[in-house]
Amino acid sequence: MNEDANLQNAARQLGAAAADRLDVERLAAVVVERLRNEPAPAARPAWLQPAWLRIAATLLVLVGGGLVVRQVVSPTAPHGAHFVTDDLTDLTADQLRDVLNTLDETLNLGSTTLPEADLDDLDAQQLKAVLRSLEG
C-alpha cells in the first residue's frame, strides 16, 4: 500500500521540474504566430487515411495468402500439361500392355474396363493411341 502511494507521489512529480522551466508566455506567442503564418498541411485524400491503408494492406495479405495456399493445396498443372504417353515412347508393346492393365486396376473403370484379350491384339502404336485417348 505504502509502495503504491510512493509510486503515485513519484508519478505526480514526474516531469514537473521540466514543465516548470517552460516559458509558457513565450510558447503561447510562438504557437499563435505559427498558427497564423504556417499553412496547415494539406489534408490527405480519404483513400490515404491510415484506416483505409490498413484495410487495403489486410486485403492484399488475405488475397495473396489465399493464392499461395491455393497453389500449395492444389498444385494443378503448375508447369503445363504433362502427358504420360510422352514417357512411354521407349516401351515395348508388352510393357505398354502392363501399363494399361495397371491403369485398369488402379482406376477400377467398371464397365469401361479394358479387356486384356483386346489389348493383346494391339500393336505398340495402337496401344499408345489407347493411352492417349485415356488421357483425354
Next chain:
Amino acid sequence: MAQPQPIAATLSPAPDAALIAAWQQGDEQAAAELVRRHARALARFLSGAGAPEADLDDLVQEALIRAFRAVDRFRGQCQFRTWLLTIGGNVLKDHGRRAARHKIVSLDEGLEGLAARDGDPHERAEAGEAEARLAAGVGVLPRLQREVFLLRAQQGLEYGEIAAALDTTEGAARVHYHHAVRRLKEMLQ
C-alpha cells in the same frame, strides 16, 4: 461601434469549450489562453513519457499546433486537456521514430526517497535519481500502459475519462493501469 471583446480578456475564466469556439471563429487570444492553461500539463505528460528535455519545448509546440489544427475533430468526448495529452502521445511517438532513443537510466534501486522533494541536498539528489529511474521504467512500458499510467497517476484522471480519450473501455483502462503498476514495481525493486 465597439469591437467585440476577445473572450480571453473577459473577467471570469471562460470554459475550454468557449475558448475553442472562439478560436474557431479566429480569436487568437483564445488559442493563447488555451496554451497558457494546458502547456505545463502537456509538458509534464511528455516529459514523464520520456521526452528529452532538450526537445520538450518543440514537442509541446508541435502537439499544440496539431491540436488547434484538428480541433474540428474534437467532439467533447473527454476534456480538451485529455484530448491534447493523447495528441502529445502521438507527437512523441513520431518523434521517437525519428530520433535515436535517449539513454535509459538503470533501474537497480528502489523507490525510497521518492517523496523527498524538500530537505537536504543529498535527499534531493536521491529523489531526483529515483524520479529518473521511474521515468526510465515508464519509458519501457508498452505505449498504452504508459499513457494510461501517466493519465491516471500523474494527471489524476478518472478511468472513464481516460477510456474516452484513448478510445477504449473503462475496464481495459483499469487493466492497463494495473499491469503498468505491477511492471513498474517489479522494475523498481
